[in-house]
Amino acid sequence: MADSTGSISTKAGPLDVANIVSKLMEVETKKTLPALVNRGKSISTLISGYGNLKGVLATYQTAIKGLTPASFSSQKAVLTNASSATNATTEPFTTDINSDDSTKSQAQKLKSAAFSSNKIFTAGDSVAIKIGGGSPTFVTLTADATLAGVRDAINRSSAGVTASITTADDGDHLVLESQTGGTGNTIKIAANNSLSALAYDPSRAVPTTMTEIQAARDSTKAASGTYTVDVLQLAQAHKITSARMAPGTTFDNGILAIKTGNGSTAIIKPATNSLAGVRDAINASDAGVLATIVSSSAGEHLVVSAKDSGATNTLRITGTGSFSSLSFDPRGTITLPAVPTNQTYDSGSLRLTSGENPVDITPTDTDGNGTIDLSDVMKAINTANNGVTASILNDGAENRLVLTPTGTSPVSLKGTQSYADLKGSSMGQLVKAQDAKISIEGVVVTSPSNKVKNAISGVQLNLTKITTSTDKFTLNISNDTTGMTSAANTLITAYNNLLKSVKDMTKQVVSKKLGEASQSAPLAGETSVKALMSQLRTTLTASVDGGGKTSLAQIGITFQKDGSLALDATKFSAAVTNDFEGVSNLFSSKNGVVTQLQKLTEDILADKGIITTKSKGLEGSQALNTSKQNAVNDRLNNIQDSYTNKFNRLNKTLASMGETRDYLTDQLKKLSAR
Missing domain, CATH: 3.30.70 (Alpha-Beta Plaits)
Structure with a gap:
């Protein structure tokens, strides 16, 4: 903005320069500045509106992301005891269904034969990596490279695999893992020249040194059915205790070694020779145990417990010299x-x-x-x-x-x-190391932990009590139609909440009174908002391939006259009961409605998505508008200075003319007096 060079003086002459300039500047200002200021306010309103829209879309995205495939294929477990005994056991275990990795899809993983660390692969040689039924991606070395260079070239290629290197005694191995799980995303590799050892295609009878170290696996779910279950034994962690030791007992010589199960032997090296020093050294070691001191008026006991339960995690402690009293043989x-x-x-x-x-x-x-x-x-x-x-x-x-x-x-x-x-001594065994033992359909199953996984496919039993001979427990695994209904209602509620928020942001209230202005919400008339809501609606009404149900309307989820979604509970219940898998796939398969909604909202809110792009455009427009306002203000300041200087000069001229007039008048009076 230019500095003002005009000075206004009302005493310089007969003119009120300040008032005249003020009136003229009002006219000049009204020509351009108000339009720019109003434009700036409009842009600020839009920026704020799109910021609020981003917030409600993020809330919608969070709700949609929470609808995992498990939400639409959930199963429930019901445990019943048919025993009529008055002392029948209650809740000997709880159940988690499809909670571990055993039912999730798994990506294929390949490992090469060993290469020496100084192995060089030749520039111009290449590999072609194909995932499932997709097109191959060609990776060509632009220069001679080590195995690390090959790894980096593959990772830069976006070939659908992740490459890494593992080092073993025989050398370095290249490991390739498909970035997408499932049997439809297995890896095939063609390679030439110095890279030929990386070729892999099990369908061809060609020798290869690449080996599969992890097979691809499709996602599954627990097997529905009714199972008789008895808990015969709970898993226990090994726990032993020393004899009573007098306060102040010290350990001045010898060696203490602890071995847990098949683990390595840990040599304990206390920083101090007190019992507390021994305890702290045990806890700081990698022996897989936890040591505590239990004190009484008669003395102190060192108690050592294995961190993991199970029969294989027995403790063996060997002590010599002062430490001999802490020895324990698991036999x-x-x-x-x-x-x-x-x-x-x-x-x-x-x-x-x-x-x-x-x-x-x-x-x-x-x-x-x-x-x-x-x-x-x-x-x-x-x-x-x-x-x-x-x-x-x-x-x-x-x-x-x-x-x-x-x-x-x-x-x-x-x-x-x-x-x-x-002479000899041994710590006492407080708790024996043992596995959990259960009977399922008469088959005895053991587990090192009380979390028994996959004895029933996809089911984890969390054991808490031993059952008795009078108990008659049955576990029923079935599809959870209640969970499916809850997930569907979450989908509907999330969309309806979004719809209401968008309607509030885009509504226009036309005035019915003459001369009264209409009222418009911040995003009224914004075509971008209409476009993204149209995309969401299209996704919700689109047909889904893959067998079973193909649209939400088929299962009772439809749009109402006001644009909201509603659930026909009777129709939905019948669809879920008659075709649970079909409804589940409609929602959460690879091309399912929820899967597509998750991708769409991710695209909308991405850095290059419609919201960010529109907001950045508005911010650019606001910056340009501010620049224009600054230029106009600079010009107005210059005009004001010009007006002020001109009228000041005119004022001085008029003042001078008045003085001349008064002088001549006075002289004429004097002449007439002679």
Whole structure:
């Protein structure tokens, strides 16, 4: 905007310059500026209107996205117990249907043979990748490339696969995975020259080094039917506890190692030698366990639990030195150090502790041979009856005393004098590691977890209780017509809410009174809005191929006179009951109504969609309008300065003429006086 150079003075002459210039500028301003200002207001209103439209469309999109294929093919589980017993079990498990990956479509995945890291593939060589019945995509190397270069070229090609590299002991492997699941989207590859090892077409009898590591699979659903189910055993995670330890017990030497199931052995390295230090080191390790300390006034116990349930996840803990009291053998035995077969004992005693109960044992000669040997020790331990059964293991050269706890308490044996080498201990087993065990239609099924998956295809049983012999549980899996109805109503409500919002944004109220202006909503008359609503309506009325039902009207969903959707409950219920799969496909198949609506709303709201494109165009128009207003204001300022300067000069001229007139008048008066 130009700076004003005019100065207005009402004292310079007889003219009121300020008033004159103001009146003239009112005329100049009315010529152009009001139209631009009004245009700017109109554009702002449209920008705001399209912003609100985007918001209601986003709400509609969220509702439509929530309608997954499972929404229209949902199944329900009903568990009943025909037992008449007064103490019949209630709800021994809950059921999740089609909740895991086993019923979802799966993409095919291929892996190449191994390539050395310095393998170079030649520029100009190519592969042709074909997905299902589509056209092949050709990928040609523009320069010599490593396997990583081949991977990158494939990923840039939009061939319908995702390429990656896995490294193994034998070298690098190229892995290709179809980007779309299902048996209709399998991969075929033709390749030449240096890339020929990537060729794959199982329908041709041509040797190939590419192998399928994951088969394509179509989506399925749980098998409807009625099943007898008994819960025979719940899965348990292994849990063991140490003997009571006095406060302040330290671990100054030795090694502690923990192994869970078939996992690797974790060596525990405490930062401090206290029991808390041992606990923290166990929890920080990758041993698959959780350690806690349970304290009482009498002392402390270290409790170790496997993180995962199941019989294979048993704990084995090996401790030497100070850590020996934390040892545990999953076989439930304590094997003492080997002794010669002719070993005898002539002094000292043994202390056998089971839980909190110590017993002092002094073996005697029980076979009358005049000596006390390991057999006499075994008999003395068994006679003590302190929660342990002793036996002898002979390997042909040496004997070993084996202690088997009869209960769940920690056990230790310590000898003095000649018995000093007879020592060993074990943590007690609080909970045995075991699998869940259920019977379905008389067939026993085991599971390492209480979440039993796919024993019935597509069904997960979440076990909570063991059933009894008097229980007679049946599980019925059937199509959920209620869920289908709910999903259909969600579809209808979402569209009707959108329709109402759009009507409010586009309505025009024509005035019936002379001289009264009509009232228009922000988006009244916008052809873009009419076009997108027409697209949505067309999608809702279009025919769907694929067998079964082909239109929403066939199942009782139709448009009303006001443009809204309505559900004929009787017709819909009959359609769902008679052809559940057909109705499900109508909504959620590849070409289904909901699938098409989801794609359409995604396109409308995309960065290059109609809403964003229209909004950006309006923002551009607003910027241009603002620029024009600034130019007009600059011009008006210049005109005002020009008017002001001209009238100031005229005012001065008129003032000067008045002074001259007064001078001449005065001189004439003087002349006449002579």
